[in-house]
Amino acid sequence: MKNNYLKRRTFLTTSALAGAGLSIGFNFMPEAAFAAGTVTLEKSGVKLGLWVRISPDGIITLIAPSSEMGQGVNTSLSMILAEELEADWSKIKTETAPANSDFKNPDQPMQLTGGSASIKGFWEPLREVGAAAREMLKTAAAQKWDVPVSECKAQSGQIIHAEKGVLNYGELATVAGKLDVPSDPPLKAEIDFRLIGKPLPSLDFPDKVTGKAQYGIDVRLPGMLFGTVRQSPVFGGEVLSYDEAAAKKITGVKAIVPVPNGIAVVADNTWHAKKGMEALNPQFQGGVTQDLDSTKVSKILRTALDDEGKEEIKAEQVLDLEYEVPYLAHATMEPMNCTANVGKNFCEVWAPTQNQEMSMDVTEDITGLDEDQIQIHTTLLGGGFGRRIEVDYVTQAVTVSKVLQKPVQLIWMREEDMQHDFYRPASMSRFQIGLGTDGLPVQWENQLALPSILKRYIPPMGWIGFDPTSTEGASELPYDIPDFDCDYSMVDIGVPVGFWRSVGSSHNAFYTECALDESVHAANQDPFEYRRKLLEEAPRFRKVLEEVAQKAKWGRKLPEGHGLGIALHKSFGSIVGAVLEISANGSNEIKLHKAWLSIDCGKVINPDTIRAQMQGGFIFGLSAALGEEITLKDGRIEQSNFNDYSVLRMNGAPEISVSIIESGEEIGGVGEPGTPLAAPALANAIFAATGKRYRSLPLSKHGIVLA
Amino acid sequence: MQTLKINGVQHQIDVEDDMPLLWVLRDVVGLTGTKFGCGIGECGACTVHINGAAVRSCSFPAIAAVGAEITTIEGLPQNGEHPVQKAWLAEQVPQCGYCQPGQIMATSALLANNPQPSADEIEANITNLCRCGTYDRVRRGIQHASELIKEKGA
Numbered sequence: 001m002k003n004n005y006l007k008r009r010t011f012l013t014t015s016a017l018a019g020a021g022l023s024i025g026f027n028f029m030p031e032a033a034f035a036a037g038t039v040t041l042e043k044s045g046v047k048l049g050l051w052v053r054i055s056p057d058g059i060i061t062l063i064a065p066s067s068e069m070g071q072g073v074n075t076s077l078s079m080i081l082a083e084e085l086e087a088d089w090s091k092i093k094t095e096t097a098p099a100n101s102d103f104k105n106p107d108q109p110m111q112l113t114g115g116s117a118s119i120k121g122f123w124e125p126l127r128e129v130g131a132a133a134r135e136m137l138k139t140a141a142a143q144k145w146d147v148p149v150s151e152c153k154a155q156s157g158q159i160i161h162a163e164k165g166v167l168n169y170g171e172l173a174t175v176a177g178k179l180d181v182p183s184d185p186p187l188k189a190e191i192d193f194r195l196i197g198k199p200l201p202s203l204d205f206p207d208k209v210t211g212k213a214q215y216g217i218d219v220r221l222p223g224m225l226f227g228t229v230r231q232s233p234v235f236g237g238e239v240l241s242y243d244e245a246a247a248k249k250i251t252g253v254k255a256i257v258p259v260p261n262g263i264a265v266v267a268d269n270t271w272h273a274k275k276g277m278e279a280l281n282p283q284f285q286g287g288v289t290q291d292l293d294s295t296k297v298s299k300i301l302r303t304a305l306d307d308e309g310k311e312e313i314k315a316e317q318v319l320d321l322e323y324e325v326p327y328l329a330h331a332t333m334e335p336m337n338c339t340a341n342v343g344k345n346f347c348e349v350w351a352p353t354q355n356q357e358m359s360m361d362v363t364e365d366i367t368g369l370d371e372d373q374i375q376i377h378t379t380l381l382g383g384g385f386g387r388r389i390e391v392d393y394v395t396q397a398v399t400v401s402k403v404l405q406k407p408v409q410l411i412w413m414r415e416e417d418m419q420h421d422f423y424r425p426a427s428m429s430r431f432q433i434g435l436g437t438d439g440l441p442v443q444w445e446n447q448l449a450l451p452s453i454l455k456r457y458i459p460p461m462g463w464i465g466f467d468p469t470s471t472e473g474a475s476e477l478p479y480d481i482p483d484f485d486c487d488y489s490m491v492d493i494g495v496p497v498g499f500w501r502s503v504g505s506s507h508n509a510f511y512t513e514c515a516l517d518e519s520v521h522a523a524n525q526d527p528f529e530y531r532r533k534l535l536e537e538a539p540r541f542r543k544v545l546e547e548v549a550q551k552a553k554w555g556r557k558l559p560e561g562h563g564l565g566i567a568l569h570k571s572f573g574s575i576v577g578a579v580l581e582i583s584a585n586g587s588n589e590i591k592l593h594k595a596w597l598s599i600d601c602g603k604v605i606n607p608d609t610i611r612a613q614m615q616g617g618f619i620f621g622l623s624a625a626l627g628e629e630i631t632l633k634d635g636r637i638e639q640s641n642f643n644d645y646s647v648l649r650m651n652g653a654p655e656i657s658v659s660i661i662e663s664g665e666e667i668g669g670v671g672e673p674g675t676p677l678a679a680p681a682l683a684n685a686i687f688a689a690t691g692k693r694y695r696s697l698p699l700s701k702h703g704i705v706l707a
Numbered sequence: 708m709q710t711l712k713i714n715g716v717q718h719q720i721d722v723e724d725d726m727p728l729l730w731v732l733r734d735v736v737g738l739t740g741t742k743f744g745c746g747i748g749e750c751g752a753c754t755v756h757i758n759g760a761a762v763r764s765c766s767f768p769a770i771a772a773v774g775a776e777i778t779t780i781e782g783l784p785q786n787g788e789h790p791v792q793k794a795w796l797a798e799q800v801p802q803c804g805y806c807q808p809g810q811i812m813a814t815s816a817l818l819a820n821n822p823q824p825s826a827d828e829i830e831a832n833i834t835n836l837c838r839c840g841t842y843d844r845v846r847r848g849i850q851h852a853s854e855l856i857k858e859k860g861a
Binding site for chain 1: 723726727730733734735737738739740741742743746747749750752779780781783784785786787796799800801802803804806807808811829830831833834836837838839840842844846
């Protein structure tokens with residue numbers, strides 16, 4: 001997803017309009033905008049990329065450029081800033097940035113949080129911001145004391161001089177804010193890091209255990225109304241009819257407002273809106289998925305693969321395999337929602353969104369207002385997982401508030417959330433694998449068929465004709481296989497598809513790591529040793545694999561009925577290995593005992609965050625592999641809530657231990673790379689324990705249940 | 708008009724017989740710590756205490772709580788001094804945090820009745836959903852809280 005947005009120059013800046021104290025930012029400006037001069041920059045005041053604000057009371061506020069959805073990014077980014085700034089950690093606070101291109105992640109095409117890219121993208125800019133602020137504070141102190149800057153030292157929120165004593169950052173901030181920003185501030189040597197690499201507690205957890213944390217649905221405004229929506233259950237259908245009179249008889253119902261693809265009921269509280277919607281009983285017609293059901297989806301995928309054909313393999317032993325996975329829902333715990341307040345010359349939006357830029361774009365389109373009349377506030381997100389890169393809920397809330405000219409909070413009921421997701425694509429994968437005399441693969445032919453996420457997501461002008469997310473994790477494997485090919489067919493099915501935690505890797509790791517496991521067993525070899533042999537030219541991968549095997553004590557004698565499954569996969573720049581121990585009791589009942597994960601994500605900012613993300617990501621994948629499935633009948637999603645979309649609970653979740661390898665290589669992500677390992681580790685473990693190979697998910701379809 | 712006693716404070720409310728306690732708490736009284744997740748009592752994000760027992764407030768009519776002691780997450784110490792809150796911070800349990808008020812209320816009700824639950828009792832009683840997958844840490848959080856209560860009692 002690289003494009004010419006990346007062709008920008010960067011520079012550090014302060015703002016005279018930011019009031020007392022030191023505010024410093026790091027702007028990513030297009031060449032043209034920079035050449036246009038600094039007047040525009042000063043005029044835009046607080047809208048500048050003011051990434052850090054040091055107020056006279058010493059409080060340091062990071063204007064966090066990423067959405068916080070549980071991945072711990074507010075804390076990790078603060079650690080990077082505080083490290084270079086030599087800040088007192090107890091004085092650090094965060095605010096989420098407004099919608100403004102100054103806050104765009106240089107690794108992303110627009111201002112959004114996704115692709116496990118926050119640390120990778122902001123590592124260098126935040127270090128420079130912190131270092132520049134530190135140097136300015138030192139200079140301010142040196143001027144005050146009339147001593148050379150070189151004699152001043154920054155430490156724990158203070159500037160220290162051997163004879164002159166100590167000045168706090170807060171006392172220096174206003175003077176420092178008037179100084180020139182150093183263009184090339186010296187960065188700390190990594191050996192001197194005192195915060196980075198330490199398992200610091202998350203900054204926002206105290207509010208998360210007292211109920212003070214504010215999510216999208218917690219926004220409260222004077223005079224606000226509450227609404228809910230109903231959209232066509234057949235994708236792309238239109239409203240045919242509804243009973244407005246019946247809805248208006250419901251206590252508290254204030255208005256019925258059409259929205260794109262559906263209709264909203266607005267009332268004095270959410271419950272009345274829900275009751276109003278039931279009475280309104282909207283009927284829909286048409287749609288692009290009419291007559292579609294899950295059997296037909298499989299048929300479309302299989303036909304695409306048949307058209308692609310298989311490769312002929314000449315080898316000692318040949319495997320011919322077919323795998324399949326279903327559509328999946330994100331099912332974030334906080335259902336889709338957004339609060340908007342549209343007036344004549346202004347609009348404010350409060351959204352739990354991963355995508356500030358598209359939130360701004362759709363708000364401008366709907367209201368006809370200019371960007372500087374619109375404020376997008378990003379609340380905490382009650383889960384994201386890629387669902388909130390979309391902005392359909394923003395569109396609806398702004399539409400309704402514009403009609404009513406009142407603040408409105410629109411909340412989807414869970415049923416709506418489940419049936420109007422942008423689903424992880426259903427897909428199918430075939431392999432023809434040739435094994436040599438030593439049992440190792442000499443030829444690997446893989447064909448995939450699936451709908452394209454990017455074709456739907458990227459407006460036609462930017463669509464490049466192929467979708468790298470479809471094959472990610474399958475088109476490049478770390479294993480040394482002499483003849484390797486991966487092709488794919490793009491199919492159009494009509495069900496909206498989207499970015500689901502780990503995207504293409506969510507299915508391709510299952511396909512490739514199970515297909516490889518089948519090769520292992522065809523060759524009658526050990527799954528760990530076999531992979532190891534294929535990784536002689538890939539030392540980083542081999543180390544991750546060896547680490548996890550060692551932690552899991554691979555090769556030990558297992559209790560009766562137990563089996564170990566192993567998997568290895570790289571996604572979002574990080575390499576993860578997994579071993580899962582399960583037991584089967586002879587029937588289809590299994591128990592997940594323990595998982596071991598190892599990760600090489602290059603650099604380590606907060607090891608506890610990495611552990612948490614590995615644990616959570618793996619559980620997310622296990623939940624999907626065991627029981628999650630979105631199916632269609634008559635063009636509609638059959639599942640509606642957590643009673644029929646089966647999500648893993650604590651009683652099925654294994655203990656997960658994580659080991660982190662700090663290789664010092666390029667920074668990788670941690671939010672997504674734990675997820676892809678779960679399905680192959682589980683399927684391979686079931687094979688090890690039972691001898692049964694399952695080539696489609698979820699496993700519940702094959703009768704597998706948790707004991 | 709009915710009177711609900713929430714976190715020790717009396718609130719006068721005027722709602723229909725079928726209005727769930729969840730929406731009264733959130734939209735009428737203005738206590739937003741209790742979360743909406745499913746509306747059918749499946750996920751537990753809306754868990755509160757009624758006379759000390761954990762109840763899923765999305766499926767519990769508000770008027771059925773008249774005369775009872777209702778406790779929400781806001782009724783736990785706002786400085787985080789409850790043993791369950793302390794344990795949650797010590798084990799760094801939350802991720803997005805949305806389900807955690809429900810997890811904490813379910814856990815505090817369990818431990819109030821059974822301060823030293825077995826592993827099986829914990830798994831049977833705490834069935835709240837978490838999409839971030841914090842289960843391993845929720846489990847450790849419960850055990851940690853149980854130890855804190857034991858130390859305090861000893």
